[in-house]
Amino acid sequence: MLMSELAQADVIIAGAGPAGLAAAFACQDEGLKPVVADTSRTASAAAAKGRSAALFNKTIAFLQRLGVWEACQDAAEPLKTLQFVDDTGRIPRAPDCAFHAVEIGEGAFGCNVANADLARAFAAEAERRGILAIAPGRLTGLSSGATGARAAFEDGTRLDAPLVIAADGRNSATREAAGIRSFSWAYGQIALAGSFSHERPHNGVCIEFHRQAGPFTLIPLPGNRSSFVWSERKADAERLLALDAAAFAVEAGKASHFALGHISDPSERAAFPLSTVLVREYGLARVALVGEAAHAVPPIGAQGLNLGFRDVETLAALAGEARRRGEDIGGDALLRAYTAARRGDILSRTLGLDLLNRSLLSGFFPLQAGRGLGLLALGTAGPLRRAFMRRGIAPANFL
Numbered sequence: 001m002l003m004s005e006l007a008q009a010d011v012i013i014a015g016a017g018p019a020g021l022a023a024a025f026a027c028q029d030e031g032l033k034p035v036v037a038d039t040s041r042t043a044s045a046a047a048a049k050g051r052s053a054a055l056f057n058k059t060i061a062f063l064q065r066l067g068v069w070e071a072c073q074d075a076a077e078p079l080k081t082l083q084f085v086d087d088t089g090r091i092p093r094a095p096d097c098a099f100h101a102v103e104i105g106e107g108a109f110g111c112n113v114a115n116a117d118l119a120r121a122f123a124a125e126a127e128r129r130g131i132l133a134i135a136p137g138r139l140t141g142l143s144s145g146a147t148g149a150r151a152a153f154e155d156g157t158r159l160d161a162p163l164v165i166a167a168d169g170r171n172s173a174t175r176e177a178a179g180i181r182s183f184s185w186a187y188g189q190i191a192l193a194g195s196f197s198h199e200r201p202h203n204g205v206c207i208e209f210h211r212q213a214g215p216f217t218l219i220p221l222p223g224n225r226s227s228f229v230w231s232e233r234k235a236d237a238e239r240l241l242a243l244d245a246a247a248f249a250v251e252a253g254k255a256s257h258f259a260l261g262h263i264s265d266p267s268e269r270a271a272f273p274l275s276t277v278l279v280r281e282y283g284l285a286r287v288a289l290v291g292e293a294a295h296a297v298p299p300i301g302a303q304g305l306n307l308g309f310r311d312v313e314t315l316a317a318l319a320g321e322a323r324r325r326g327e328d329i330g331g332d333a334l335l336r337a338y339t340a341a342r343r344g345d346i347l348s349r350t351l352g353l354d355l356l357n358r359s360l361l362s363g364f365f366p367l368q369a370g371r372g373l374g375l376l377a378l379g380t381a382g383p384l385r386r387a388f389m390r391r392g393i394a395p396a397n398f399l
């Protein structure tokens with residue numbers, strides 16, 4: 001039974017993280033039969049620990065269509081305002097800027113939800129849909145030909161399908177096996193992520209303190225609680241990680257200038273070294289990349305997973321159309337169309353975040369002045385502010 005189901009798959013998806021499972025659901029909704037292969041059955045739940053994801057409205061609408069959002073919406077908090085505070089201590093100091101969703105006619109830019117809640121909602125929907133998920137170990141071989149690809153795994157499993165979706169994260173083995181070149185660079189920073197309670201309500205305001213070692217961001221959760229992403233240089237991050245809960249709460253309070261009052265009850269902290277990953281193309285040799293297999297960015301401005309879901313939405317729509325026209329769903333024409341459709345969105349955001357992060361780390365005056373002038377213009381010019389807000393939450397052709 002299992003072997004015959006495997007033999008009939010249209011799409012092999014490597015990776016059962018949020019991008020991989022979203023790809024499975026979206027392909028299924030396009031009439032394609034997916035099989036999901038992860039190295040382990042628990043890896044994605046473990047990876048979800050500590051982090052939250054700020055998801056923009058268009059992403060939420062996509063998750064609603066996939067049947068995922070309903071199960072996590074009660075644990076999600078609307079993000080109504082985004083505030084930037086220059087805390088670099090450098091001269092000239094960039095002006096503080098606040099962007100309100102109402103300025104672009106929205107009640108909120110999106111919602112923040114703990115990754116663990118999102119992972120639970122994905123797992124429940126995968127079960128409801130009867131998605132075939134296996135854990136055959138590492139990928140040991142990948143070959144592609146005129147009619148399909150064959151993936152071989154550590155436990156001897158072999159899967160054949162016309163399209164392989166690589167959703168196996170930033171160090172994607174599937175991407176490498178397909179011969180897609182990637183370029184990555186690290187920043188010497190580590191992001192600590194978790195959540196804590198605070199004295200005063202956040203009122204839906206997400207605050208990003210721009211500090212010399214990187215941003216410190218507070219992202220609202222339900223109640224008087226926020227998740228945080230705190231980027232520091234390696235040695236300082238290690239010191240903060242080693243603190244007990246009470247000492248960490250004091251440090252977090254200081255770093256936030258007590259904007260939400262005193263901080264208490266911090267969760268376990270998870271650490272993520274910051275790097276950027278770019279790839280030469282988003283599809284080759286019957287393999288299409290989605291999520292962090294396609295792009296990894298520093299956790300600034302909540303772009304990573306929002307981009308990943310847009311990859312999935314675009315790819316599934318192209319594959320569904322190709323199937324309805326009787327065309328090859330993993331052929332070169334589809335993969336070229338996919339690369340062309342995703343390149344602008346991914347590159348503009350990746351390079352923009354890289355520049356913003358570097359402008360914080362660097363003492364180079366023109367870079368500092370440029371960041372300050374940019375924020376001044378955004379803070380004062382109405383049309384520019386609105387364009388920035390719309391572009392921040394979705395690429396132009398998604399609005």
Ligand SMILES: Cc1cc2nc3c(=O)[nH]c(=O)nc-3n(C[C@H](O)[C@H](O)[C@H](O)COP(=O)(O)OP(=O)(O)OC[C@H]3O[C@@H](n4cnc5c(N)ncnc54)[C@H](O)[C@@H]3O)c2cc1C
Binds near residue numbers: 037047
């Ligand atoms: C601190 C922090 C905060 C963030 N905040 C936000 C935010 O607010 N908003 C936002 O949009 N994004 C955010 N991101 C980015 C977001 O978390 C990532 O984009 C997202 O988790 C990537 O999902 P993914 O499914 O592509 O990869 P992953 O979640 O890494 O999943 C990859 C899966 O592939 C499996 N795997 C690995 N190797 C193999 C293999 N060889 N074969 C098969 N399977 C394999 C793994 O076990 C895993 O299950 C944040 C990131 C960090 C670090």
